[in-house]
Amino acid sequence: MCGLIELTQKPAKKVEKTLDLQVPLELGTFRCYKPVQIVLNDGQTNNVIKAMWQFLLENKSREWKASKYTSFNSRWYEGKGFKKSFTKAYRESRCLIPASGFVEGMNKVYHLLKPIDGSPIYFGGLFKQWGDPENPVYSASMITIPPHEKLANIHKKAMPLMIPYDDLTMWLDSDLTNTDAFSDFMRPQLKQDFDAVQIRGWRDLTPVSDKVLIESDLK
Template identity: 35%
Template sequence: MCGAFGINQNSSLIKILLEALHISTEIESDLNIRPNARIPISIGQGGQATGVEANWWLFQKRTETGFTYHNQWRSFNTRKDKLFSNRQADFSYRRCVIPASCFYEWKGNRYKIEPVDKAIAFGGLYKVWHAGDEPPHYSCSIITLPPHPKLCHIHDKSIPLMLLPEEITPWLDDSFHNPNYWLPTLETKIRFDLRVTPVDKKEPGKEIGESEIIPAD
């Protein structure tokens, strides 16, 4: 389960991805983004990638001061099996891309996981919430797949969906609604080489051990 990720604005790779997603490159670095944080995402609108800000928790509730996470559902991630049942409408019509430099998993220690030579484009879902005449409020979740054997010593529950560069444009095509098209994409695979590094539990920017490379399948 992906419970935290980071964006490093000092990386040229994340800036390239943000520009491709039509997300402002002026966002600040944050190496410890946690559920319900306000994060940049890209959605498809009229055939174009469009950057918006969203809460990283799919189901929201209205409060006196705005929207926040609905604690009845733990929805910052969405499992693959739900994409063809109770999340199928979102999967067919409301796909998004969530940019990141790395993500973290815990198994005894905390580990930073990052591609060797690219930024991460998480495949996700989004919802739009309305309250009177206020601007629309967006929320999102990251899609997670069954675990991969190469990463089970780091985390043996799931792996987040990381899109290949050539999949981003069709993923954001808001005129394309066939969920079965994405079955190959939703297979559990290591799609590019990953670097795994032990980091401090409270300060994820502080590396505390040697990195290992998990090669692509």
Template identity: 30%
Template sequence: MCGRLNVTDNPLLTELLEQLGIHLYPASASNDAAPEQLALHLPVRTGRFIRATNLVSIVLQQDGQRRLQDAIWWLLLEQTEQGFKPGPYTSFNTRSDKLHVRGSAGFQAYRQQRCIIPASGFGETEIVQGISRYTDFIGQRALAFSGLYRTWLNKSTGELTYSCSIITLAPHQKLLAFHSKAMPMMLPPSAFDLWLDPDSNINQFNELLQPKIYTALQAIPINKPSLYQPIGNEVAIEAD
């Protein structure tokens, strides 16, 4: 995955967040929701072109409670006089084949600090004969990306900074024509609770680590992410 997200504030995104137990507005919560669920959350960070190192909204669960949290989309940070910034090693993605490698960036987070990154779509870049080819993928429904997060404490100020990455899987056959290296890991609603529970046994995730498309996608070839001008026919990609 090449490090860009599309997060559009629309009913599809709101529906996904509510499935995750995040009620952005008290009026949208059910009448029997617990008082803590009725609290306003941070606004969702939206944008058509959110790139790696930007702040993104993640959903995490701590002490039995779920919330939206701002996180830097780059798992490994380094401290500066002003706080924390993305480190020198690329870490906006975490390869699934590294999750069980002790000492790797995502080893401990995969076991205790999993999150979900909600989005409307994502972008991929493929280099063909030395030329970059860009494709954006928009979900028929909002997408729940499997993420990892870490926390970084500024000992001088006591401020806590969150960082995150998206797990990537082996390429999916349906996406090979657009990106041949990897695909972002997505979750079906049936796996939301299991994934967010810090106490879940990670052996239960083995099937989820197989490349699978849970939501139909529309592949849109564009000239470049910053301009976002379609340059070819859209391609419909069916869910598995």
């Protein structure tokens, strides 16, 4: 399950231009259960919002914190869809999580994956708004879908949902509540060529191997 992303300057600039964002994106590394920036549409414009990367929050001592039932991923199961706690957000409050690369791993072996052409990744996410509408707090999760066979040696249980470039506006459309429009997105697919490199660990992205090409399904 993807729980670490990074965003570098050139992909960030492409995201800002593509989504017509009025404020610059923050660059750096973002980890689950910490703040992450999401893009959502308010019915008129796309906005960058800081959200806690965990879906469910609860108010503890006047502070919004992670619920014990929280998850940083919202998993979509083939033939079943989402669990009940995610279905309303899937219809009504979808977001994008922009990145230039992401970390996946299993058995304590981690890889950093990036599009080889330096283009951004638009991860599909869900968000919730909490607290006072005048001073809201946001939370978000990244959607995961069934695993792709080309990534089986990196993470075999699931893969993050990546929204195709041509469908970004549709995904962010808060008036579009018929999720049948997204059925094809939930198939495991790679529409970009990726470089994958093994790294030292979850907190150290230093490469320890040569890059390996993972070709898109379009070839």
